[in-house]
Amino acid sequence: MEYCFGVDIGGTTVKIGLFSRKKGLLEKWEIPTRKGTEPTPLLKDIKYEIEECLNRNDLKKEHLAGIGMAAPGPVTEDGCLRGTVNIGWGDVFLGNEAEDLISVSPIFIGNDARVAALGEYTFGAGKEVNSLLMVTLGTGVGGGVILNGKILAGVSGTAGEIGHMTMNPYEEEQCNCGKKGCLEQYASAQGMVRVARKVLVNTDKPSVLREMDVLTAKKLWDAGKIGDALALELTEYISRMLGMAIANACYIVDPEMVVLGGGVSQAGEFLLDMVQRAYAENVFPHCRDKKFALAKLRNDAGIFGAAALVFQSVN
Amino acid sequence: MEYCFGVDIGGTTVKIGLFSRKKGLLEKWEIPTRKGTEPTPLLKDIKYEIEECLNRNDLKKEHLAGIGMAAPGPVTEDGCLRGTVNIGWGDVFLGNEAEDLISVSPIFIGNDARVAALGEYTFGAGKEVNSLLMVTLGTGVGGGVILNGKILAGVSGTAGEIGHMTMNPYEEEQCNCGKKGCLEQYASAQGMVRVARKVLVNTDKPSVLREMDVLTAKKLWDAGKIGDALALELTEYISRMLGMAIANACYIVDPEMVVLGGGVSQAGEFLLDMVQRAYAENVFPHCRDKKFALAKLRNDAGIFGAAALVFQSVN
Structure with missing residues (x-):
């Protein structure tokens, strides 16, 4: 069948897209x-x-190959969305519930970061490769692994959660997850600001960062780009943590490509180069030449990936 | 076809086993x-x-479903064995070369730690699960990931190399691989002794470890078991590094089971419990109840896994 919907359920908005197999995204809202x-x-x-x-497109439910949904929580291999703090639900087989309520079948469900990775794999940065790891640098750090075109969900739905990899066993502050030393504490937008603030307090080095009322990850990377020495030190430290975590992940799944996405990745090639260099310093020579790319679909990766969930499973 | 050979090429010996699909291992040497x-x-x-x-079994090459081989180096998805330091070869498509020379086809090839993981999955500790991560605690630390019955090789052949995950970004000594802070520096037999020696020099605490002429990983774990306080501190520290690394790996692949193998794993349930506890302290509640098991096939995991490579692909 020719059409499907891709739905990306976020903490504040739900993005919806109507897709055609031949023509791609037709409309979104x-x-x-x-x-x-x-x-x-x-x-x-x-x-x-x-x-x-x-209705407004003169289509019927019979024209749909199905619906794909991305949700902000771990989704197990058998389709159970685990307790989602962001929205307030407990464990729920969301696909089954949605099929009953919407009267469309099949409805596929996946974790938002994993579905975004599938979006980049199918329609974005990873179109030419067979496997990828995507790392999403946003308010938190999310991730997803695609192997042979399929999301690796894992038995507990946590495959791809690179943000909670322990990168520093000696960290004293706590991550939002309750652990200490998670990648997210250094490489999320929040984490980057945390790291920068700590360094600013402990050094006298001059920096444009000191003059800012509100320090953000974007401002930190912008300051690095214009050559502010302290900002450069900070972005290199953050990139080292990220590169190491990606190297660690690649020592487990060794995909063809690494894709960096999320708001912070808009720092662009400057960030990509730094992270890729740190990655290369932390792996065997065998795997140093891995492909790295910036995500291409930005905020639409979720609906594209949700559509891919449908089109890859239903003819 | 009913028979195959499983061959495990190590740095000092080559183990060979003749297997029957129905009866399992018939002979080994x-x-x-x-x-x-x-x-x-x-x-x-x-x-x-x-x-x-x-000849001695009155069999012919026509009775063979194939040969499986495990080798001590990374093996890529397309069967290239990358430069093996232990034996001295460069990159080689060992399966193809072996087929030409031995006149048996097909001949499958895999990395030794990954093939051992497949052995445990098919015939050992993992018989009842669909996916597992095996960690081999020997002279080094090896590893392998099995997903849906297949070895995850990776594009560069390094999927599963948990031993070179960076666990301590502040380590000052160098790993054999050239990096600093690899799991192997704490959790291999050599690494455990290194950690213990360092602590022994820097503390006055009494310990049976001080009275030993030659400290080994086995002696360290034995001392922990009889309640030597310093040995217990050390085994807990080592287990914490291991548990964290396994948690990190599970955040990437999230398998159904974790299997601990290799010589050091003969410290048994004492080690398994400590590592599992450290794992649980370093993951989300969702994935805390993962199955942990000790390897069952010991030194034969390689030939069993090599046989599984054949029997799973050839009817």
């Missing part, structure tokens, strides 16, 4: 995320949006 | 590893041994 203790109200909103969209 | 700049002499030795074995 977003609605606010309705929060609650169970998913029915939100699924009803999605059902309404999808039915409206089918 | 070993020969010294002939070293050289290319594999032909060693392959000729293996050919001789295999032909002798077929």
Whole structure:
């Protein structure tokens, strides 16, 4: 069948896209995320949006190959979305619930970072490769592994969670997850600011970073780009943590390509080069020449990946 | 076809086993590893041994489903054995060379730690699961990932190399691989002794470890078991590094089971419990209840895994 919907459920908005197998993304829009203790109200909103969209395009549910959904929590191999803090639900087989409520089948479900990785693999930076690791540098650090075109979900749904890899066994501050020393504490937007603030307090070195009212990850990378010495030291330290974590992950799955995405990755080639150099310093010569790329689909990676979930499984 | 050979090429000996699909391992023996700049002499030795074995069992090459081989170096997805320091060869498509020389086809080739993992998966500790990570604690630290019954090789052949995951970005001594802070520096037999020696020099605490002429990993774990306080501190530190590294790996592949093998794993349940506890302290609640097991096939994991390479691919 020719059409499908890709739905990306985030903590604040739900992005929805109508896709054609031949023509790709036809239209996209977003609605606010309705929060609650169970998913029915939100699924009803999605059902309404999808039915409206089918009507205005003169399409019927029979024209749909299915619906793909990305959600902000671990999703196990058998489709269970584990307790999602961001939205407020407990464990739920979201695909099954959505199929019953929306009366479309099949409905596929995946973790948002993993689905975004599938989006980049199928339609973005990874179109030419067979396997990739995507690392999403946003408020947190997410990740996803694609092997032979399929998301690696894992038995507990946590395959790809590179953000909570322990990178520093001697860290004293706590990560949001409760552990200490997670990559996220150094390489998320929040973590980068944390690292920078700590260094700013402990040194007298001059830096444009001192003059800022509100320090952000973007401003830190911008300062690095214009050659501010302290900002450069910081971005190199952060890149070293990231490069090491990616090297660690590649020692486990050894994919063909590494894709960097998420808001912070908009620091572009400057960031990509630094991270790739740090990666190369931390692996065997055999695997030093791995392909690195910036994500291409930006905020649409989730809906593209959700569409890929459908089109790769249904003819 | 009913029979195959499993061959495990090590730095000092080559283990060979004749397997029947129905009856399992029929006989096994070993020969010294002939070293050289290319594999032909060693392959000729293996050919001789295999032909002798077929003769004494009244079998012909036509009865063979194939031969599986494990080798001490990274093996890429397309079957290239990368430069093996232990034996002295450069990059070689060992399976193809062996097929030409031995006149048996197909001949499968895999990295020794990955093949051992497949052995445990098919015939040993992992018989009941669908995916596993095996960590081999020997002179070095090796590893292998099995997903849906297949070895995850990776594009460069380094998938599973958990021993060279960076666990301590502040380590000052160098690993054999040239990097600093690899798991192997803490959790290999050599690494454990290194850690213990360093602590012994820097503390006055009494310990039976001080009275030993030659400290070994086995003696360290034995001292921990009888309650020597310093040995316990050391085994807990080592287990923490191991548990963290396994947690890091599980955040990438999230398998159903973790198997600990290799000589040091003979410290048994005492070691397994400590490592599993350290693992659980370093992961999300979702994945804390992962299955942990000790390897069962010991030194035969390689030949069993090599046989599995054949039987899983050839009917």
